[in-house]
Amino acid sequence: MLKVGLTGGIGSGKSTVSQVFINLGVPVFNSDMVARNIVNTNSKAIKKIKSAFGEHLYDSGELDRKALAAIVFTNPDALEQLNSIVHPLVGESFNKWCEKHASAPYIIKEAAILFESGAHQNLDRIITVYTKKEERIRRIMARDNVSAEDVEHRMNNQWTDETRNKLADFIIINDDKDKLLPQVMELHEVLLNIE
Numbered sequence: 001m002l003k004v005g006l007t008g009g010i011g012s013g014k015s016t017v018s019q020v021f022i023n024l025g026v027p028v029f030n031s032d033m034v035a036r037n038i039v040n041t042n043s044k045a046i047k048k049i050k051s052a053f054g055e056h057l058y059d060s061g062e063l064d065r066k067a068l069a070a071i072v073f074t075n076p077d078a079l080e081q082l083n084s085i086v087h088p089l090v091g092e093s094f095n096k097w098c099e100k101h102a103s104a105p106y107i108i109k110e111a112a113i114l115f116e117s118g119a120h121q122n123l124d125r126i127i128t129v130y131t132k133k134e135e136r137i138r139r140i141m142a143r144d145n146v147s148a149e150d151v152e153h154r155m156n157n158q159w160t161d162e163t164r165n166k167l168a169d170f171i172i173i174n175d176d177k178d179k180l181l182p183q184v185m186e187l188h189e190v191l192l193n194i195e
């Protein structure tokens with residue numbers, strides 16, 4: 001089974017592109033969603049997060065994501081520590097998920113930080129979604145009601161578009177929603193025909 005990575009910086013349109021693949025019947029593993037589940041349900045992860053960043057983060061019974069984001073996205077060491085707690089568990093979950101979808105012609109793993117985390121090494125092809133930085137900031141400010149500074153802090157912890165575009169096998173340009181469908185359809189045919 002061919003394993004394809006789908007990446008792109010914050011707000012590039014990964015989830016929007018994933019939805020098109022899902023509509024085409026392709027199984028998509030959403031790393032952000034799985035990570036979100038892990039930090040609220042995996043007792044080992046919760047214990048480590050509490051001990052690294054403070055018990056108070058779980059005062060409401062669920063992780064205070066805003067408070068943890070404020071800590072890690074302005075402190076690379078703290079982010080590395082969080083990544084080292086969450087990423088191995090996301091990797092395990094992905095491997096199990098792949099077994100369930102072994103009969104699919106190909107599957108997609110969607111992750112914002114596919115290259116940064118090294119996860120691309122276990123994948124056969126990588127797609128990156130490219131949207132200009134200024135436009136990504138505008139989209140996330142509108143979607144999440146956050147400041148440009150908040151978005152930039154996350155961008156500072158991600159590789160640049162230039163690097164992602166250089167390393168990827170395929171680039172989807174997402175400057176116009178109407179142009180996404182034809183690009184994804186074309187790529188779908190290519191991926192179905194890879195031996």
Ligand SMILES: CC(C)(COP(=O)(O)OP(=O)(O)OC[C@H]1O[C@@H](n2cnc3c(N)ncnc32)[C@H](O)[C@@H]1O)[C@@H](O)C(=O)NCCC(=O)NCCS
Nearest residue numbers: 009010031032035065068069082086090112113154157158
């Ligand atoms: C710090 C947390 C709690 C903040 O939660 P929040 O709801 O605000 O953001 P969310 O998880 O929805 O992520 C939104 C976007 O932020 C960026 N982002 C998230 N985690 C990271 C990271 N470790 N490094 C760089 N960018 C990141 C991505 O572009 C992502 O799409 C959360 O992002 C987290 O637990 N991150 C660590 C786990 C991780 O790396 N998840 C992402 C893929 S596995």
Ligand SMILES: Nc1ncnc2c1ncn2[C@@H]1O[C@H](COP(=O)(O)OP(=O)(O)OP(=O)(O)O)[C@@H](O)[C@H]1O
Nearest residue numbers: 009010011012013014015016139143174175176177
């Ligand atoms: N071509 C487009 N034109 C206008 N808005 C778009 C376009 N593509 C995506 N959007 C919007 O931009 C926002 C970000 O898109 P999306 O959630 O797909 O990005 P993402 O890369 O998955 O983001 P994140 O990194 O935060 O998970 C969404 O509100 C989405 O509806």
